[in-house]
Amino acid sequence: NAGVMQNPRHLVRRRGQEARLRCSPMKGHSHVYWYRQLPEEGLKFMVYLQKENIIDESGMPKERFSAEFPKEGPSILRIQQVVRGDSAAYFCASSPTGTGDQPQHFGDGTRLSIL
């Protein structure tokens, strides 16, 4: 039973390019969460999605960042016109329900480096 799969593991982009990070949740999980871990900082919530719906995006920067979780395929976190400050580890988690009695299962993250 595969866990949460994130790809790529490492992504290098130049300033101004676009970064697309993918997350495939565990089988049977329809709830996906994205977190960001800036260097030497803790993990911060970004966005919570269910299939085809954004439930809570209160942690997303107002500009350049977007997320989707289509009916088919992985969840995508898109960062447009990347800047040096976007360099971080981006983690995805999934759960079978959105309720608090279920643990979140995390992927190994995508480490984004901006040149």
Place this chain on the structure above:
Amino acid sequence: KQEVTQIPAALSVPEGENLVLNCSFTDSAIYNLQWFRQDPGKGLTSLLLIQSSQREQTSGRLNASLDKSSGRSTLYIAASQPGDSATYLCALPGSGGYQKVTFGTGTKLQVIP
């Protein structure tokens, strides 16, 4: 807004020692509390999940306790091993019925052989 603090920020102990990691939180209206382990350059591994109705959970050499009234949780590691070296995070979902998780600041543990 939930705030989660972990003390100490870093800890270095000799192999075999028992140790306690602390987590405090400001909003006691929680659904559960989860302890994670993060190895350098890796993702998060879930260690223990304590439901709000529970007082503690045990898994092998790990024991986590929860005191909602005082806003505290502890992670007890018995007979520490070098392989336990990692950063330990406590995490709490917020109110609202879903798991918008707030993470603690983490405790970086080093177990010296």
